[in-house]
Structures are given as C-alpha cells and as structure tokens.
Amino acid sequence: MSALDGIVVELSVVLGSVDLPIRQVLKLSRGTMVTLDCGHNDPSQIQVGDSVIAEGRVVLSGEALSFEVSRIVRPAA
Secondary structure (H helix, E strand, O other), rough: OOOOOOOOOOOEEEOOOOOOOOOHHHOOOOOOOOOOOOOOOOEEEEEOOOOOEEEEEEEEEEOOEEEEHHHHHHOOO
C-alpha cells in the first residue's frame, strides 16, 4: 500500500441535487435557500469523479463536520 500513499484523489460529498434555470442561479445570494431532491433522512454520497463509491451521513461534532460511511458502493460489473 505504500506505493499508493502519494496519490491524491479528490472526493465530493453530495447531499442532494437540484436543476435550476440560469436565471435562478444568477439570482442566488447569501442566505438563499435551495431545495434539494432528497429528504433529511436520505443518505448522502461520496463521489470520485462521476462515480458514487460510498453512502452514509454527515455528522456534526462540535464545530467539526465528518462523514460516517454506512455502505460501500461496488462498481457495476
């Protein structure tokens, strides 16, 4: 595994998504609420590129945010 230690991978935590017309995007400002396509109990996802690799939930502990993995998503064969 030491051969992989220097490899950097960018991960994204996806809470949900929404399709917005450009005119709405241009109207966004600080404090604007955007409704996502998920509920508060739905799992969030970790993505590498366009591939989902895990699901879980965002956890707040004091001022620190972390991600608790509940399921590893295997690639389709």
